Amino acid sequence: MKKPGRLTGLFGLVLILVGVVPLAQVLIYRVVPAPITILMIERLFEGKGLRHDWRPIDRISPHLVESVIAAEDSGFCDHNGFDFEAMQKAAEANARHPGKVRGGSTISQQTAKNVFLWPGRDYVRKGLEAGYTVLIETIWGKRRIMEMYLNAIEWGPGIYGAEAASQAYFHVPANRLTPDQAARLAAVLPSPLKWKAVRPGRYVARRSARIGARAAVVRNDDLAACVLD
Numbered sequence: 365m366k367k368p369g370r371l372t373g374l375f376g377l378v379l380i381l382v383g384v385v386p387l388a389q390v391l392i393y394r395v396v397p398a399p400i401t402i403l404m405i406e407r408l409f410e411g412k413g414l415r416h417d418w419r420p421i422d423r424i425s426p427h428l429v430e431s432v433i434a435a436e437d438s439g440f441c442d443h444n445g446f447d448f449e450a451m452q453k454a455a456e457a458n459a460r461h462p463g464k465v466r467g468g469s470t471i472s473q474q475t476a477k478n479v480f481l482w483p484g485r486d487y488v489r490k491g492l493e494a495g496y497t498v499l500i501e502t503i504w505g506k507r508r509i510m511e512m513y514l515n516a517i518e519w520g521p522g523i524y525g526a527e528a529a530s531q532a533y534f535h536v537p538a539n540r541l542t543p544d545q546a547a548r549l550a551a552v553l554p555s556p557l558k559w560k561a562v563r564p565g566r567y568v569a570r571r572s573a574r575i576g577a578r579a580a581v582v583r584n585d586d587l588a589a590c591v592l593d
Contacts (some may be wrong), residue, residue, distance in 0.1 A: 386492075389480060390499040394508060401516055402482045404524055413522030415532065421511040421591065424526045425541035427579065429510060430588050431550035434578035437471040440510075441590035445472040445501040446494075473497050475513040506590035514538075518556050519549065533561045547576035 397418040408414050421429075433440050439447055451468035469477070476496035481489055500509055519529035526538040526549075534545050541549070545561075551572040552559040559568045582588050 386480070386496055386499060390496070390503050393479065393512070394504055398479050398512060398516060401478055401480075401524075403478065403518060406483070407518075407522060414524070415522055415528040416515075416524040417527040417531075418515050418525065419527045419538050421507060421514070424511075424514055424538045425546055426588070426592050427543045427546035428514065428526055428538065428541050428549060429591050430579040430582045431543075431546040431575055432471065432510075432514070432553070433588050433591075434547075434582045435550040435553060435575045436474070438578070438582070438587060440471050441506060441587060443470060443472075445470060445497040470497075471513050472501055472509050475509050475516065476500055478516040478518075479512055510591045517553065519552070519561070520556050523556075529561070543576060543579065544572075547579060548572045550575050550579075 400414075400416070404414055404416065437447065439450075447468065447470050450470070453468065473493055476493050476499075477483075477489070480496050481492055500512075504512070515525040515527075517526075518524055519526075520532065523529050523532050526541075529549055530536055530538040530541055530545070533549070534541070536545075548561045548564065548568075551564070551568050552561050559565070561568075564572065586593075
């Protein structure tokens, strides 16, 4: 006789965990800076330290906004959180080259993962990532998503966010980054523990130059208007 009640209680608990908790988190972080992420905690236990100084978007150089859009998600202002064409191309590339994983995530998806979830590629995390992406696109909007992204992203061992990265690598605040410095920071995002923004290797230097050129296109074509206007 008690079994249906237990099932109902379990279903209610799952509903709260899957629905109510994420919604509450997204509503809170709409106005409150995210203090720390799961990745930051993991890296801290790995002995990599923690440097993280939150800065509002209007205290981060527009050159960095343009550079990360150029490097990571040129359609950021146009899509609703998902770039299905990029995802398909990534899947095709990964099928051709299984040993070299290519990502197709948008900045919105990366923000959802970085702020709320754990690293990894399992299906549970990807499903939660999709749900959080829909929520932040709906509740936060593009400017807040970019603000969270630039404050949560990993930029090196124990270095998180634009301000910490700017100070660590160039000894300037994030609002004073030059176009070249911004491009160099954006260039290392796919592999921040391996690639270097200062004294980069040949590949990263070439990648940085390409991103700088694309960032000029982003600026001239107003592809960052949803953040900077």
